[in-house]
Amino acid sequence: MKALRILVVEDDALIAGLLSELLAGMGHSVCATAATEAHAVAAAARHRPDLIIVDAALARGDGISAVEEILRAGPVAHLFVSGDLGKVQALRPSAVVVRKPFREADLVRAIDSALNAADAG
Numbered sequence: 001m002k003a004l005r006i007l008v009v010e011d012d013a014l015i016a017g018l019l020s021e022l023l024a025g026m027g028h029s030v031c032a033t034a035a036t037e038a039h040a041v042a043a044a045a046r047h048r049p050d051l052i053i054v055d056a057a058l059a060r061g062d063g064i065s066a067v068e069e070i071l072r073a074g075p076v077a078h079l080f081v082s083g084d085l086g087k088v089q090a091l092r093p094s095a096v097v098v099r100k101p102f103r104e105a106d107l108v109r110a111i112d113s114a115l116n117a118a119d120a121g
Contacts, residue, residue: 055080
């Protein structure tokens with residue numbers, strides 16, 4: 001897998017940091033992190049990431065709504081991380097979702113799936 005520029009949207013600073021470290025260890029670069037829906041939309045426009053990893057439930061705003069807004073500007077590979085798979089799948093049935101807590105292997109598979117879905121779309 002080629003190195004990707006990834007936007008991490010996560011409102012828990014500890015999880016965002018750990019996810020960023022995990023991604024860096026996989027050879028990717030985190031171009032930005034965002035903790036709110038508004039910051040996610042702005043960061044995506046500014047940094048034009050290859051992939052967005054989004055917490056579906058944010059304290060301020062909604063990760064699913066953020067992705068919908070970002071996608072209005074054009075396609076971008078994305079995946080959701082959530083403790084509530086049902087909520088995400090009800091709103092976005094074809095979404096790539098990783099259940100929290102997750103292992104590195106789960107994340108690798110989800111990244112591949114998100115990239116393949118973006119290529120197919």
